[in-house]
Amino acid sequence: MIRIITSDRYNITPLRSFMTNIAALGAGILAISLIFLAAGVNPLYAVCQIFIESFGSIYGIKETITKAIPLILIGAGLTLAFRAKFWNIGAEGQLLMGAVFATWTAQHLGPALPPALIVPLIFTAGFIGGALWGIIPAILKIKYAINEVITTLMLNYICAEFLTMLIVGPWKGKTRFGFPGTDPLPDSAILGVLPGSRIHYVTLILAIICSVGLCVLIYKTRFGYEARVVGENPDAGKYAGIDFLKTSLILMAVSGGLAGLAGVGEVAGIHHYLGYPASVSSGYGFTAIIVAWLAKLNPLFAIASGLFFAGIIVGGDAIQISLGLPAATVEIVNGILLIFLIMGDYFLYNKIQICRSRA
Amino acid sequence: MKIKMSTLITGFVFLFAVFLAGCGEQEKPTQASKAPEKAAEQQEASTAEKRLKAGFIYVGPVGDYGWSHAHDLGKRHVESLYPWLETVIVESVAEADALRIMDRLVQQQKCDVIFTTSFGYMDNTVKAAEKYPDTKFMHCSGFKRTANLGTYFGDLYQMYYLNGMMAGALTQSNKLGYVAAFPIPELIRHINAYALGAKAVNPDATVDVKWIYAWYGPDKAKEAAEALIAEGCDALAFTEDTPAVVEVGQAHCKKGKQIYTFSHYSPMQAYGEDSVVSGQRMDWGGMYAEILKDVHEGTWDPSRDIWWLAKEKAAILGGSPDHAINPKFIAPLKQAMINTEQYGDISAYDLVMKRYEQMKQGVDVFDPFMGPVSDNKGESKIKEGERASKEDLLSMMYYVDNVKGEIPNSN
Numbered sequence: 001m002i003r004i005i006t007s008d009r010y011n012i013t014p015l016r017s018f019m020t021n022i023a024a025l026g027a028g029i030l031a032i033s034l035i036f037l038a039a040g041v042n043p044l045y046a047v048c049q050i051f052i053e054s055f056g057s058i059y060g061i062k063e064t065i066t067k068a069i070p071l072i073l074i075g076a077g078l079t080l081a082f083r084a085k086f087w088n089i090g091a092e093g094q095l096l097m098g099a100v101f102a103t104w105t106a107q108h109l110g111p112a113l114p115p116a117l118i119v120p121l122i123f124t125a126g127f128i129g130g131a132l133w134g135i136i137p138a139i140l141k142i143k144y145a146i147n148e149v150i151t152t153l154m155l156n157y158i159c160a161e162f163l164t165m166l167i168v169g170p171w172k173g174k175t176r177f178g179f180p181g182t183d184p185l186p187d188s189a190i191l192g193v194l195p196g197s198r199i200h201y202v203t204l205i206l207a208i209i210c211s212v213g214l215c216v217l218i219y220k221t222r223f224g225y226e227a228r229v230v231g232e233n234p235d236a237g238k239y240a241g242i243d244f245l246k247t248s249l250i251l252m253a254v255s256g257g258l259a260g261l262a263g264v265g266e267v268a269g270i271h272h273y274l275g276y277p278a279s280v281s282s283g284y285g286f287t288a289i290i291v292a293w294l295a296k297l298n299p300l301f302a303i304a305s306g307l308f309f310a311g312i313i314v315g316g317d318a319i320q321i322s323l324g325l326p327a328a329t330v331e332i333v334n335g336i337l338l339i340f341l342i343m344g345d346y347f348l349y350n351k352i353q354i355c356r357s358r359a
Numbered sequence: 360m361k362i363k364m365s366t367l368i369t370g371f372v373f374l375f376a377v378f379l380a381g382c383g384e385q386e387k388p389t390q391a392s393k394a395p396e397k398a399a400e401q402q403e404a405s406t407a408e409k410r411l412k413a414g415f416i417y418v419g420p421v422g423d424y425g426w427s428h429a430h431d432l433g434k435r436h437v438e439s440l441y442p443w444l445e446t447v448i449v450e451s452v453a454e455a456d457a458l459r460i461m462d463r464l465v466q467q468q469k470c471d472v473i474f475t476t477s478f479g480y481m482d483n484t485v486k487a488a489e490k491y492p493d494t495k496f497m498h499c500s501g502f503k504r505t506a507n508l509g510t511y512f513g514d515l516y517q518m519y520y521l522n523g524m525m526a527g528a529l530t531q532s533n534k535l536g537y538v539a540a541f542p543i544p545e546l547i548r549h550i551n552a553y554a555l556g557a558k559a560v561n562p563d564a565t566v567d568v569k570w571i572y573a574w575y576g577p578d579k580a581k582e583a584a585e586a587l588i589a590e591g592c593d594a595l596a597f598t599e600d601t602p603a604v605v606e607v608g609q610a611h612c613k614k615g616k617q618i619y620t621f622s623h624y625s626p627m628q629a630y631g632e633d634s635v636v637s638g639q640r641m642d643w644g645g646m647y648a649e650i651l652k653d654v655h656e657g658t659w660d661p662s663r664d665i666w667w668l669a670k671e672k673a674a675i676l677g678g679s680p681d682h683a684i685n686p687k688f689i690a691p692l693k694q695a696m697i698n699t700e701q702y703g704d705i706s707a708y709d710l711v712m713k714r715y716e717q718m719k720q721g722v723d724v725f726d727p728f729m730g731p732v733s734d735n736k737g738e739s740k741i742k743e744g745e746r747a748s749k750e751d752l753l754s755m756m757y758y759v760d761n762v763k764g765e766i767p768n769s770n
Contacts, residue, residue, distance in 0.1 A: 059466060063459050164572060168542065168767065179478060179543050198458070270455065272482075279454035279479065317463055320449050327420060327451035 002356055009351045017296060017348060024344025028337045041323050049322050050315035062197040064310045070262035070284040072207040072306035075291030076214050076299040077258030080251050083297050085231035090152030091259040092285025093159035094130040096277055098260025099267045100163055101129030103274040110186035118189050126264030127257040134256020138248040160277040167274055182274040191269040200269025210258055214299035227251050290338045410443045411471050411655055414464035417450045418477035419575055425600025425624045430476045433643025437651055454479040461487040465494050472654050495654055509661035511646055513673035516552040517718045518639035520727035521676055521711050522621040523556025525636050526594035527564040528695040528707035529619050536587030537568045538580050538597035538604050542766050544755045546598055551759045552727045553596050558761050560697045560707055566762045567592055577603035594619040602627040608634035622678035636688045638678035646673055669718040676715055735760045
């Protein structure tokens with residue numbers, strides 16, 4: 001008779017953690033391969049195409065980095081919130097609010113100011129926008145014990161509708177022939193890109209600085225320690241006199257603020273105007289949840305996992321263009337990878353033994 | 360016997376490697392069999408006429424049964440028409456991603472022509488056209504043209520007028536409804552044409568509009584249709600990419616309350632045999648055929664704005680491929696008599712058919728937007744004896760006098 005025994009695992013080394021992720025990804029790709037096989041496409045060819053498209057050419061790498069910028073920013077911010085077990089599902093809304101604040105600032109102050117002044121200003125405005133949208137659920141959770149998963153999720157929709165109201169209403173541009181969307185941002189507020197690409201490098205540098213900074217904040221400062229205690233052992237935190245409200249407010253301001261920065265990058269670096277929520281962000285706030293998770297809640301790793309998921313999105317083009325499969329296949333691939341990554345955690349934290357007992 | 364976790368992982372990785380290797384072996388013969396095919400193709404290309412590759416970028420899924428579906432039907436039409444044509448499609452492309460997809464279609468797929476089929480792609484198509492001067496771009500519904508970027512569009516306003524005539528003749532309550540996607544000139548034009556058509560046969564008919572702010576939003580469209588019916592409307596036209604409104608109409612018909620609906624873009628009569636009177640259909644096939652033929656023969660001229668209507672057989676009346684008007688409603692339309700200045704007493708059916716024939720002859724023979732037309736605030740918009748110019752139509756932002764309410768945020 002075969003029995004499966006599970007027990008807690010205590011010696012979790014970084015190497016083991018890394019290997020578990022790799023194994024989970026491998027298993028995920030194996031499952032995806034079955035789907036490709038069912039669709040009549042050679043799975044090896046398909047998986048290779050996805051990675052060749054995203055990492056195998058100069059063009060693919062440039063696009064992957066462009067897509068990775070918002071994912072790294074938001075993903076890094078989410079690691080802080082998730083460390084404190086504050087389940088911020090509202091990064092999408094925080095991104096949009098950042099985009100709204102940045103657009104307002106650029107449209108009102110941009111024409112009069114030089115780029116050296118307006119660019120820091122729009123990033124500040126975007127951070128404030130995202131942070132404000134982020135601290136609302138923090139206050140609701142600590143003061144009134146309202147579940148933050150619900151509030152952050154719902155605030156996404158409120159923000160999306162608010163943005164839509166602005167672009168079909170008071171902010172509708174005169175150059176858009178009645179179509180919803182603001183006029184283009186003034187030239188001074190448009191972020192520079194690396195030649196021959198769409199990489200708005202200011203945001204990219206900001207993303208890397210933020211990831212490193214957050215890493216220091218989480219592991220080297222008193223605040224980071226408090227945030228981790230709040231997440232891992234709230235009772236101990238209470239006895240130690242940690243101010244939960246203050247900690248939550250700061251961490252959600254940072255988490256939301258970084259999402260706001262991502263919104264600034266998208267509007268000022270890519271689109272150059274504020275359009276529909278779906279065209280401002282193609283779901284970065286949600287994809288970044290997976291990014292943070294794959295990074296094992298380490299902001300520094302978010303850079304790598306952000307690039308990885310950007311690669312999957314960009315490589316996903318191959319699924320349609322080279323393989324001729326429907327667009328929905330990309331979503332399926334992403335979903336399966338996430339499920340396998342989460343399942344992988346089970347094997348990381350639990351020791352599984354298969355025993356053959358002689359009855 | 361105990362098996363360690365690491366053993367499990369190793370075994371797993373091994374299995375995976377075997378699996379990949381197996382696939383790799385599978386790959387070789389297919390590649391080998393492809394190679395001679397390709398050689399043959401190349402030979403054919405060098406001996407026969409030059410080949411063209413066209414890329415199509417759709418904003419929705421091809422299965423949306425509306426806009427993107429109609430474009431895809433057009434694509435399939437040209438694909439079967441021209442042996443020298445090769446096509447590649449990309450569906451559900453967000454505006455934010457359009458430039459990346461165009462880059463790919465040019466750099467990797469080596470497309471000669473790229474069709475971008477949503478207004479929202481305009482700025483990105485302009486950028487791509489600048490970046491790739493040797494590739495030809497066609498942007499649907501836009502207004503920016505350059506040396507290698509043209510525009511094309513097929514408009515349905517004439518069909519909405521004919522639908523309005525039928526709605527006006529059939530309505531019991533004299534209240535017509537319209538479920539509308541976004542307050543942009545195209546939609547305003549369609550609502551106005553629908554209202555003017557109704558007015559031509561029924562001076563008491565008015566139109567109520569509900570905005571749903573979505574091109575694809577079956578849930579919102581259902582809700583809006585139910586709301587209009589609750590307010591007393593019994594004939595509904597719409598602009599939304601699913602048969603949701605038709606299904607609402609059909610459900611009410613089944614319960615014994617006659618609601619007339621007009622199918623939009625794709626033939627939706629099958630979703631509401633008792634409710635769909637007629638509708639608007641768009642045939643992009645003819646347009647794509649002409650554009651690609653011009654490109655192939657070297658007569659393509661991007662400065663020419665392609666704007667096709669009933670005359671070019673782009674806009675077609677009807678809710679099914681077989682009938683312009685659902686046979687179920689032909690008798691009541693023949694019984695509805697209208698007194699007109701032009702033709703004296705004439706049945707609604709005959710008048711609709713007459714107008715349709717005139718539209719097919721050209722806008723100078725008959726057009727819905729002939730003066731006098733005034734807006735619903737009493738201001739004259741098109742003077743007696745004049746016809747709205749294309750610019751007027753493209754920037755139309757007022758309701759004609761029998762549409763109720765105001766255009767949201769039309770500041």
